[in-house]
Amino acid sequence: MSTPKGNIQLTRESIMDGSMRRWLATADPSVTLATDEEHAASIAALLKARPDAPGDVWVFAYGSLIWNPTIHTLERRCADLRGYHRRFCLWTHLGRGTPDCPGLMLALERGGSCRGVAYRIAEAQAEHELMILWRREMVTGAYRPRWVKTVTLEGPVAALAFTMNPQHQRYAGRLPEAQVAAVIARAEGALGPCSKYLFSTVEHLRELGIRDHGMERLARQVEALRRPPSDLDAPPCPET
Numbered sequence: 001m002s003t004p005k006g007n008i009q010l011t012r013e014s015i016m017d018g019s020m021r022r023w024l025a026t027a028d029p030s031v032t033l034a035t036d037e038e039h040a041a042s043i044a045a046l047l048k049a050r051p052d053a054p055g056d057v058w059v060f061a062y063g064s065l066i067w068n069p070t071i072h073t074l075e076r077r078c079a080d081l082r083g084y085h086r087r088f089c090l091w092t093h094l095g096r097g098t099p100d101c102p103g104l105m106l107a108l109e110r111g112g113s114c115r116g117v118a119y120r121i122a123e124a125q126a127e128h129e130l131m132i133l134w135r136r137e138m139v140t141g142a143y144r145p146r147w148v149k150t151v152t153l154e155g156p157v158a159a160l161a162f163t164m165n166p167q168h169q170r171y172a173g174r175l176p177e178a179q180v181a182a183v184i185a186r187a188e189g190a191l192g193p194c195s196k197y198l199f200s201t202v203e204h205l206r207e208l209g210i211r212d213h214g215m216e217r218l219a220r221q222v223e224a225l226r227r228p229p230s231d232l233d234a235p236p237c238p239e240t
Contacts, residue, residue: 103187
């Protein structure tokens, strides 16, 4: 099975009008996609279990939600999350890869810490905006949404975060960094190159004043792997 490359845009509109879901269903009919009814039940359960008082809802972003949130928010803060770290540990054979050459996506795994962004969603729009996030992130069950404690300059914030489901079939585990770099360097899918996902995340973290040295090191490795060979890299001509 092969999937087209570079012909899908992940936008608020493509999520809301169902075109992203239709594309997923067509690209891989074997994948069981969650329904809006299942999403609504999941959202309701999470909101009922929130650890703080009812009100505006915070969402913690650590990857593409930083540079492509697709939701309407009231506020954005840099936030620290302890007990989790971002890692390329989720295989993707559609968006940023193909079945023959899968890519890797970020997820939150237990241990360490992570600096990202906390978005505040207005209480009145929370269910609607969270549905957009669920349609985007919770279509196959690869993530587990949960409440996490984050720290911002303005004070602590309880936020929703999409953490890795280690029982999911696409969980990649803790791959060696060299293997991760090689996968990201070559993979490309309907949403574009896997490397662009990495580079965009690193770029926007830097713009926020966030330095993730592991991600930056990985980006340098991927850049080197994707760099076309030059005359300086060519072996010397044989003597005649």
